[in-house]
Amino acid sequence: MSVIIIGGGPVGLLTSISLSTHGIPHTLFERYPGTSIHPKAVGLHQRTMEVLRSLDLEDAVLAEAAPRYSHERTAWYTDLGPNRREIHTRDAWGGGAHAKEYEAISPCHYTILPQIRLEPILLARARELNPTGIIHTAEVIDVVEHPSDSDGDGSVTVTVHHTDTDETKTYSAPYVIAADAGRTVGPKLGIESRGEADILDMVSAHIRAPGLRKWHPDPSVLIIWFIDPARGGSIRTGYLYHLGPYNDTAENYGEGDELGDEWMFACATSTSDPRKFNEADMLARITETLKIPAGELAGEIEFLSTSHWIVNAIVADRFRSEGGRVFLVGDAAHRIPPWGALGLNTGVQDVHNLTWKLALSIKNGTELTELLDTYEEERRPIALRVAKTSLFNLRCHSLGMDRALGIDINKSAAENQASFDVYFDKSHPSHAQMRGAVAEAQGALDQEFHAPGAEAGWFYPSVDIDNEGGATRHDGQIGEDGEFDVCTYHPSTVPGHHMPHFWVVRDSVRRSTRDLARRDKFVLFIKSKVWASLLEESNLVDVQVLADEGWVDEQGKWAELTGLGDDEAVLVRPDGIVAWRSKEAGSLTKKGLERIVKHILNVKS
Structure with missing residues (x-):
């Protein structure tokens, strides 16, 4: 086997599914006998649904998911009894007034499916693709990394206690992906979380x-x-x-x-x-x-x-081990408060970022060290930001809503009740002021309940090597104050951003531009015949024409969403991230394009 996966939760299972689609032999060890028995995560962001869609899992997930109307809003109440009082109800998660905004972002919808119902879907698919490689009742008790020698050979030894047979065995593979929630691998390798x-x-x-x-x-x-x-x-x-x-x-x-x-x-x-x-x-x-x-x-x-x-709101110091053969994903890399549903979703994006790079390195036959280093370089800053955002969301409940209602844990129950009653007493002199304070608190809670920027607008600054995003603050995703715009998604083709979504049609088939990404290749999107010399078959790049002779831009969104002219082009990685764009029409040959891709991948020609 080429890879050992430790942990069979949703992130570990998605890792297995993704590696299988790349044809990478692997074994997954999970200490429990089956899937989770507690619901845990429920909210699946649009980006996560896109990943599931790319792995042919979207239909199975939607078949089990909550009806869309059932998660359009969130509310604050005193209780549910006969005398309940509604404090506030608001639109959330792309529902109500936000529906069209979210629909413009992605071909997928924000989806609710509890983890106890998601994991069996993922497990069934993982076993279908790798029938003998998903092993339960297998607790990893030790991990030892053997760094690469002068020939580039190295490995990781994993000790596993099989609790069903009470046997302890050792296994070895060139790489390990830890999705074990930080229980074993990180501590064994001396990786601390802070x-x-x-x-x-x-x-x-x-x-x-x-x-x-x-x-x-x-x-x-x-x-x-x-x-x-x-x-x-x-x-x-x-x-x-x-x-x-x-x-x-x-x-x-x-x-x-x-x-x-x-x-x-x-x-x-x-x-x-x-x-x-x-x-x-x-x-x-x-x-x-x-x-x-x-x-x-x-x-x-x-x-x-x-x-x-x-x-907890903690992030590992490293996402790749010192010896370079162990990678941390999901809760092994970051433990994030659930407010904002950023934990599982961030873990899914870890996998989406890592697996194509690791598969390419394994298939290349020579470890692409610099490419594999970009996993941590790109994903760890995202984890630090979402940990901060989730913690802010949590505190907005106590420091926002509760405080706006005059409630303080340091006050007596009678004092808190007296303050709270003002909210419902229109005759009280402070009533209007308290209502205004609640509305202001809800504005802060947008970061939890109306946050397409956080959910879909994150990007990798390190990919933007020429600082193309500097002049426009990444097309507005960074505000004038220098802060990330959590509440608005700004489409961009600055390198490091996701290729913007818009609908294209060919032969009566309708696809999103995001659907045209390839797991095994980069994709060059073009609109003009000036790039015709690039249309020949390539092992590294697939060319998609968004013009009459190819996919038709259904609503004419190319210029608006990409910021490019008809004679310009954009190159997209297997994970949907923009790697490069050209504003010099027709200036590139097929060999020149392949050299660009090899440079991005740090592949030696």
Whole structure:
């Protein structure tokens, strides 16, 4: 085998699927007997859905996903009982007023599918492509790297305890990809993670509650954030969202009947030892928070799983080991707070960035060290930014919404309740001021609930070697204040950005420009015949013509979204990232283009 993958969660499984599509032999070791039993991540960004689409997984995911109407908004309520009060409801995740904005960004939609339903889809596909290479009940207990010698040969030895047979074996491969959530590989190789750790103790419960749907106030709301002033605010009170299983054939489609009977309730714990917060405590918290009348719900709650977890915002010092043969992806490289759904999605993008580079290096027969170094160079800055963004999102709940409502954990329950009541009392002198404060807090929460810049606009500055983005602040993705624009996506063909999405048609077949990326080659997009000399077959570059003789630009978006003229061209990597663009029409031969690609790849001619 060429690669060992450690960890069989969604990131590890996607790594396996991607390597299989590249024809790279590999083995995956996962310590548990099957897929996750706790829902964990649920939100799949448009970029992630594009990756799944490229791996022929989009249809299977959408078949299991929540109906689109069910995650158009998020809301804050006091509770769900007969006397509940709505605090605020807003559009989110590309729903409502943001729908057209998100539709212009990608051929894919923001999608909700709990991890417990996503992982079986990925596992089935991984096994289909690699029937004997996905091994469960296999716990990796040691990793030893043997760096390259003078001939460029090196390897990694992995010690695995097979718990089903109680055997311990060693395996060796030229490369290891660690998707083990940082449990073993990073520490074994001396790679430390830094940032803010142990921020908050959380507990979450996956429950089945068939009677809950009729108390849910709005089927278009995914997450309800509860605010009980006596508990000191929203995260401490708890939040609730639906988990399916989803039924898009229900008779009353759009009224919530498709949302299923399973839910996630999560809250911060108030005990110094969160593991003392047991199932009975969680049941009490749920019933106290929801305030649904006795007999209407409590007796129907069935606990399917519970999880105690710590909020961290930490990033590994290195994503590639000192010896160069081990790579960290997903939670092994970064542990990110879930506010903004940036954790799993960032891990998927790690895989998308790494696997084509590693496959090319293996197939080349000579380690492309400089190319493989770009994995860390490109992905680690993204991880640092999303860790910061997610932590900001978390704090916007307590320092934003709670504070706007006059709630402070250092105040008494009576004081917090008195402040909170002002929000609903139109006669109070401070009522209008508090309403304005809540609206301002919601503006800050755009970074969590309306963040196409963070979800789709991230880019790799190191690819822009000629600083083409400097003059335009990367076509606006960097604001005048020098900060990344989290809330707006700015399409760009500055090297390092994703090729912009727009629809093209050929022979009645409609595709996104993003669909035309190739796993095994670079793609040169052209509109003019001045590049005709490049149309010959190449091992490195595929040429896609966006003109009458090729794919027709359906809405004439080329100039608007690429910033290029008809006689100019853009070169896109296998991961959809712009690698180079030309503003000198027809100045390039096929050999010249291949030299550019080899230079980008650091391949010696």
